[in-house]
Amino acid sequence: MIIQATDQQTVARQILGEISGRAADSIIASTRLSDLGLDSLGRLTLAVLLEERTGRPIPDHELLSVQTVDDLERLLTSSERSA
Amino acid sequence: MTEKPTPTTSRTSDPPFIAESAEVAPAARIGARTRIWHHSQVDADVRIGEDCVLGKGVHVASAAVIGNLVKIQDGCGVFGATLEDGVMLAPGVYLLEDPAPRAVNPSGHLKGRNDWRREPVTIRYGATIGANSVIAPGVTIGRYALVGIGSVVGHDVPDHGLVMGNPARQLGWSCMCGHRLNDNLTCPTCGRLYHQRPYGLSLAT
Numbered sequence: 001m002i003i004q005a006t007d008q009q010t011v012a013r014q015i016l017g018e019i020s021g022r023a024a025d026s027i028i029a030s031t032r033l034s035d036l037g038l039d040s041l042g043r044l045t046l047a048v049l050l051e052e053r054t055g056r057p058i059p060d061h062e063l064l065s066v067q068t069v070d071d072l073e074r075l076l077t078s079s080e081r082s083a
Numbered sequence: 084m085t086e087k088p089t090p091t092t093s094r095t096s097d098p099p100f101i102a103e104s105a106e107v108a109p110a111a112r113i114g115a116r117t118r119i120w121h122h123s124q125v126d127a128d129v130r131i132g133e134d135c136v137l138g139k140g141v142h143v144a145s146a147a148v149i150g151n152l153v154k155i156q157d158g159c160g161v162f163g164a165t166l167e168d169g170v171m172l173a174p175g176v177y178l179l180e181d182p183a184p185r186a187v188n189p190s191g192h193l194k195g196r197n198d199w200r201r202e203p204v205t206i207r208y209g210a211t212i213g214a215n216s217v218i219a220p221g222v223t224i225g226r227y228a229l230v231g232i233g234s235v236v237g238h239d240v241p242d243h244g245l246v247m248g249n250p251a252r253q254l255g256w257s258c259m260c261g262h263r264l265n266d267n268l269t270c271p272t273c274g275r276l277y278h279q280r281p282y283g284l285s286l287a288t
């Protein structure tokens with residue numbers, strides 16, 4: 001489980017880094033997606049890239065409630081567990 | 084131009100303006116002060132309210148019902164849809180109504196009026212549909228929802244929902260003023276605050 005969580009951290013922060021243009025290691029659990037300057041197109045890109053790279057569908061209403069990187073990583077870990 | 088400077092007694096008697104090249108069926112009902120621009124076509128069974136603007140090359144057909152203060156920009160196709168007051172369709176939007184589109188029926192004849200079941204689109208008060216978007220038959224777009232440019236919308240959108248993409252996904256919430264709400268459901272531009280409801284958002288009172 002810890003290994004899975006670490007994987008999801010890497011995936012989430014890598015993608016957020018790509019979209020925002022910030023270094024992935026400067027993105028921490030408490031970083032807010034809004035602070036990364038993600039607009040609606042950024043959020044759409046995030047949803048699509050996450051699904052492509054994790055191979056799991058992420059329902060819109062789940063991603064809508066994500067505010068921080070920590071929220072996102074929890075969401076990915078829980079969807080992995082239930083998959 | 085066919086505009087006639089008629090003396091007006093009441094505000095609601097101001098005639099609509101219909102460009103000479105537009106084809107508006109005599110039986111269509113067009114409200115006061117509505118303007119219908121070049122090469123637009125409005126079919127006989129259509130009703131359009133007051134103070135609307137139809138841009139160039141718009142086609143409104145199949146018993147569509149359009150409220151007041153609706154803006155439909157160049158090249159849109161509105162087939163059977165219901166548009167509440169204050170709706171905006173940016174250029175090139177298509178609102179479809181046939182969930183099983185075929186040119187011919189199973190017996191090989193051209194599909195006619197009785198060969199299909201209408202499932203028109205509903206667009207609720209104040210919503211905006213971005214340019215070149217297509218709304219699938221039967222979909223309802225909620226009040227003040229915002230559909231991003233070039234979207235293909237196949238599912239209902241909640242009140243104030245902000246959707247985008249093909250297939251369209253909900254990426255956030257939009258304010259009455261058109262801007263995206265922040266994480267606290269507050270508009271960074273005008274300061275309005277919203278609450279979550281079962282059907283989307285509504286203004287906090």
Ligand SMILES: [Zn+2]
Nearest residue numbers: 258260270273
């Ligand atoms: Zn606002």
